[in-house]
Amino acid sequence: MMKDITLGQYFPGNSLLHRIDPRMKLVLTxxxxxxxxxxxxWWGLLTVGLFLLLVIGLSRLPLRLMWRSxxxxxxxxxxxxxxxxxxxxxxxxxxxxxxxxITTGGLQSAAFIAIRIVCLILGSSLLTYTTTPTALxxxxxxxxxxxxxxxxxxxxxxxxxxxxxxxxxxxxxxxDKIMSAQKAxxxxxxxxxxxxxxxxxxxxxIPLFVxxxxxxxxxxxxxxCRCYQGGVGRTRMKQLRTALRDWLALLVYLAVGVxxxxxxxxFGKTLK
Amino acid sequence: MDMLRAIxxxxxxxxxxEAPQVxxxxxxxxxxxxxxxxxxxxxxxxxxxxxxxxxxxxxxTGGQVLVADMDTAHEDNTxxxxxxxxxxxxxxxxxxxxxxxxxxxxxxxxxxxxxxxEIRARxxxxxxxxxxxxxxxxxxxxxxxxxxQRVAIAGVLAMHPDCLLLDEPTAMLDxxxxxxxxxxxxxxxxxxMTVVLITHYMEExxxxxxxxxxxxxxxxxxxTPRQVFAQGERLxxxxxxxxxxxxxxxxxxxxxxxxxADLLTPEECAEAILAxxxx
Amino acid sequence: xxxxxxxxxxxxxxxxxxxxxxxIRGVTLDIHKGELLGIIGHTGSGKSTFIQxxxxxxxxxxxxxxxxxxxxxxxxxxxxxxxxxVGMVFQxxxxxLFEDTIYKDIxxxxxNMGLSEEEIDRRVRQAAAYVGLDESLxxxxxxxxxxxxxxxxxxxxxxxMEPEVLILDEPTAGLDxxxREQILSMIQDYRRTRGTTVLxxxxxxxxxARVADRVLVMSDGRVAMLDTVEAVFSRAQELEAIGLTVxxxxxxxxxxxxxxVTVDTAAYTVEQATAxxxxxxxxxxx
Numbered sequence: 037m038m039k040d041i042t043l044g045q046y047f048p049g050n051s052l053l054h055r056i057d058p059r060m061k062l063v064l065t066x067x068x069x070x071x072x073x074x075x076x077x078w079w080g081l082l083t084v085g086l087f088l089l090l091v092i093g094l095s096r097l098p099l100r101l102m103w104r105s106x107x108x109x110x111x112x113x114x115x116x117x118x119x120x121x122x123x124x125x126x127x128x129x130x131x132x133x134x135x136x137x138i139t140t141g142g143l144q145s146a147a148f149i150a151i152r153i154v155c156l157i158l159g160s161s162l163l164t165y166t167t168t169p170t171a172l173x174x175x176x177x178x179x180x181x182x183x184x185x186x187x188x189x190x191x192x193x194x195x196x197x198x199x200x201x202x203x204x205x206x207x208x209x210x211x212d213k214i215m216s217a218q219k220a221x222x223x224x225x226x227x228x229x230x231x232x233x234x235x236x237x238x239x240x241x242i243p244l245f246v247x248x249x250x251x252x253x254x255x256x257x258x259x260x261c262r263c264y265q266g267g268v269g270r271t272r273m274k275q276l277r278t279a280l281r282d283w284l285a286l287l288v289y290l291a292v293g294v295x296x297x298x299x300x301x302x303f304g305k306t307l308k
Numbered sequence: 309m310d311m312l313r314a315i316x317x318x319x320x321x322x323x324x325x326e327a328p329q330v331x332x333x334x335x336x337x338x339x340x341x342x343x344x345x346x347x348x349x350x351x352x353x354x355x356x357x358x359x360x361x362x363x364x365x366x367x368x369t370g371g372q373v374l375v376a377d378m379d380t381a382h383e384d385n386t387x388x389x390x391x392x393x394x395x396x397x398x399x400x401x402x403x404x405x406x407x408x409x410x411x412x413x414x415x416x417x418x419x420x421x422x423x424x425x426e427i428r429a430r431x432x433x434x435x436x437x438x439x440x441x442x443x444x445x446x447x448x449x450x451x452x453x454x455x456x457q458r459v460a461i462a463g464v465l466a467m468h469p470d471c472l473l474l475d476e477p478t479a480m481l482d483x484x485x486x487x488x489x490x491x492x493x494x495x496x497x498x499x500x501m502t503v504v505l506i507t508h509y510m511e512e513x514x515x516x517x518x519x520x521x522x523x524x525x526x527x528x529x530x531x532t533p534r535q536v537f538a539q540g541e542r543l544x545x546x547x548x549x550x551x552x553x554x555x556x557x558x559x560x561x562x563x564x565x566x567x568x569a570d571l572l573t574p575e576e577c578a579e580a581i582l583a584x585x586x587x
Numbered sequence: 588x589x590x591x592x593x594x595x596x597x598x599x600x601x602x603x604x605x606x607x608x609x610x611i612r613g614v615t616l617d618i619h620k621g622e623l624l625g626i627i628g629h630t631g632s633g634k635s636t637f638i639q640x641x642x643x644x645x646x647x648x649x650x651x652x653x654x655x656x657x658x659x660x661x662x663x664x665x666x667x668x669x670x671x672x673v674g675m676v677f678q679x680x681x682x683x684l685f686e687d688t689i690y691k692d693i694x695x696x697x698x699n700m701g702l703s704e705e706e707i708d709r710r711v712r713q714a715a716a717y718v719g720l721d722e723s724l725x726x727x728x729x730x731x732x733x734x735x736x737x738x739x740x741x742x743x744x745x746x747x748m749e750p751e752v753l754i755l756d757e758p759t760a761g762l763d764x765x766x767r768e769q770i771l772s773m774i775q776d777y778r779r780t781r782g783t784t785v786l787x788x789x790x791x792x793x794x795x796a797r798v799a800d801r802v803l804v805m806s807d808g809r810v811a812m813l814d815t816v817e818a819v820f821s822r823a824q825e826l827e828a829i830g831l832t833v834x835x836x837x838x839x840x841x842x843x844x845x846x847x848v849t850v851d852t853a854a855y856t857v858e859q860a861t862a863x864x865x866x867x868x869x870x871x872x873x
Contacts, residue, residue, distance in 0.1 A: 258402065264415070273411070273424055351763045
């Protein structure tokens with residue numbers, strides 16, 4: 037059922053990772069993405085992998101969550117791996133049959149890319165698992181605040197994100213209801229060619245638009261009633277304060293980065 | 309002291325190329341601080357439009373509206389008025405802004421630019437006042453209608469208003485949700501809050517200490533629930549009904565039984581009938 | 588005679604997941620041809636899930652729904668024809684209007700049935716008449732109508748399919764007293780003229796008392812009561828125990844009974860209660 041969709045994947049907890057300032061977490065996640073692309077040899081990648089495992093351990097999230105976020109990209113992982121196996125022809129040839137030409141180099145780069153993708157997914161999902169959507173929008177708002185100089189209003193951007201997050205489940209539910217109602221009047225959404233199917237969406241889309249406008253009108257009124265006047269003069273209940281641990285965390289990430297670069301230099305480039 | 313006051317309030321609007329629509333034609337109404345007033349009237353009688361005037365969402369085209377002696381027509385008064393008069397709308401889904409209950413309640417005080425510690429204190433207090441503290445970390449879309457509406461009330465309370473203005477807050481709720489909201493309102497009123505409740509449910513109006521009935525943009529009846537509901541026939545012509553026990557008394561009186569015309573609840577009604585039997 | 592027979596109907600949301608929830612379990616009952624059945628129960632009692640099984644919007648996990656003795660899921664490809672025979676008006680049906688005129692919107696159902704132009708025209712006009720919409724409104728946009736008119740137009744859209752069973756989910760929700768009154772008397776008239784079986788889901792005991800022949804009370808996904816209106820309201824204490832109320836006049840009579848007066852608490856309309864109290868007073872009051 038559509039109702040069961042949870043938006044944002046926040047998993048409540050109170051681990052070290054949960055407590056890190058969301059702004060810093062956002063920065064750390066970007067750092068981690070860089071880390072994943074730094075290694076040029078297996079030692080470097082091993083370091084990234086171990087570091088990721090350590091961070092996952094610190095987050096105290098159940099391991100099934102890790103599986104849940106990896107599952108949707110498994111196909112992608114498999115696909116790129118197969119491509120690598122087929123198209124990278126380096127090192128010793130293991131097997132050759134027609135145009136299929138499997139080499140040790142191909143296998144290595146396939147494994148390397150697979151591990152990279154999985155690390156990327158897990159690393160970034162850690163951010164959404166340990167940060168509430170509101171904290172995240174908050175962090176984006178504040179990290180982007182320097183953009184005010186070039187007339188981009190980060191408050192409006194964040195407000196839009198918040199409202200979208202708030203109303204997506206409501207609209208999902210609404211779509212569900214309208215679909216049932218039109219089905220009850222014999223709307224046929226399962227058969228016919230492309231044109232017919234697109235046409236069959238009209239009885240759903242129009243009511244959905246109408247109701248969205250009605251909601252937007254109501255919401256604007258409710259916000260005005262609550263003295264909303266844009267970002268000017270607004271304060272926030274939840275203050276973001278970076279603590280020592282946030283800066284220490286950044287230091288650790290940087291150290292890992294430096295470590296990987298040194299491994300790159302020491303062991304040389306064995307992988308792409 | 310009058311919390312809200314409308315003096316010969318008129319409101320009309322004109323769509324392009326259409327005849328002007330007159331919504332309010334001379335409303336005089338004063339609502340005392342601390343009172344609980346129910347506003348009744350069929351759809352299109354102008355009661356929502358009146359409510360929007362008390363919140364400076366609409367400005368009069370004639371006459372005057374005063375909120376705690378501040379004229380709504382002065383732009384400088386707009387935000388002080390909106391802080392003093394909190395408004396709750398019909399659809400609970402459409403007035404919650406945030407994805408987390410407590411952050412939604414914080415929205416109003418944040419707009420007022422209060423210091424964070426003060427906001428925190430007000431949010432906790434407001435959630436406690438509507439008995440929703442246990443849900444402070446929840447996402448609004450998972451709550452029942454009655455719970456959502458209580459969160460909306462908390463969001464308004466956190467601005468420390470003197471008056472709550474509710475536009476059919478129970479219309480979309482089930483009986484359980486309606487009870488929750490009404491209990492909350494009655495309790496807040498006992499603690500000194502001025503409550504103005506627009507409703508279509510006569511049983512809810514019976515809980516107020518004053519009932520104002522509107523028709524065609526005017527106030528046509530104004531009095532205690534007993535005084536107003538005793539006029540069953542008049543109400544029927546206005547497209548309204550009376551609480552069932554009142555209707556029962558009216559039917560009995562019509563058949564010559566000497567029972568008061570202004571009984572509102574089953575309890576009162578049963579008591580009066582018992583008294584008659586024992587006589 | 589039963590037009591719909593429900594046999595051991597069970598529906599579970601999110602089966603085998605941590606969110607598993609039994610919405611209804613083991614519901615068995617018959618709906619008589621031509622009756623007006625009121626369905627009551629608080630939110631979450633399973634009544635919405637139940638009615639969506641009757642026209643095949645939901646498929647049971649267990650059990651069967653028989654329409655005129657035939658399992659509606661016998662041929663899943665034909666489920667659409669079941670929806671034409673069992674019409675369903677959802678809550679706030681005016682939110683589903685989408686055509687640029689009322690006429691076209693009412694015609695949506697009949698058009699989906701593949702009827703001829705003349706037949707569609709006849710049905711649209713007749714349905715509009717049933718709900719009391721003036722012919723002059725038919726060419727207007729649904730968005731130019733008042734709230735009550737929109738609601739009636741949306742109900743006409745289902746009536747125009749001329750279903751044998753008409754299910755209405757809280758048709759009076761959110762309306763003012765006059766609007767509620769119009770909808771209720773319209774439903775009664777419609778049923779009187781056409782003899783359609785009507786199922787009315789509502790939170791209002793007063794509405795049920797006014798129009799229903801029998802009442803189905805659902806609680807916790809099961810049938811708590813299924814009986815005549817008198818019989819159901821005479822079990823007021825049980826109703827209160829499952830979080831439902833009784834009409835205020837019934838409550839008044841219960842209070843009298845508790846005080847030792849001999850009254851029949853099965854009375855549920857103002858007229859019935861008036862008659863009872865008059866006989867109690869034995870003319871003393873007159």
